[in-house]
Amino acid sequence: MFQTLALVFLGGGGGSVCRYAVWLALRPWTDKFPWATFAANALACLLLGALLGRQAQGLLSDQHRLLLVTGFCGGFSTYSTFTSETWGLWQSGNMSAVLANVFLQLAVCMVCLLAGLRLTA
Numbered sequence: 001m002f003q004t005l006a007l008v009f010l011g012g013g014g015g016s017v018c019r020y021a022v023w024l025a026l027r028p029w030t031d032k033f034p035w036a037t038f039a040a041n042a043l044a045c046l047l048l049g050a051l052l053g054r055q056a057q058g059l060l061s062d063q064h065r066l067l068l069v070t071g072f073c074g075g076f077s078t079y080s081t082f083t084s085e086t087w088g089l090w091q092s093g094n095m096s097a098v099l100a101n102v103f104l105q106l107a108v109c110m111v112c113l114l115a116g117l118r119l120t121a
Contacts, residue, residue: 008067011067048080048083086101
């Protein structure tokens, strides 16, 4: 159990540092659109797709999955997890769940954001 937590911890820390580096690099262009978040999400999903593809081929060990998929991609962008889960629903043919997941996550996250803003106001 400790090794599992350590792998996720290390990967998540690395992903978070990389996300911050992307923000630093794109900071001058983020006044009109959140380009840093957009770029981090896109890059994380690109990496996630590559890693899931390797996993499907049996080329990704459980330890590497914990370090890179759960840890790094999770730390780099939680959007990668959302995308992965939505893709899983898509592959299962459950289109109503795909649509519910996409729209409900957006709506619920916006409501939670507004609620959090209200709590701190």
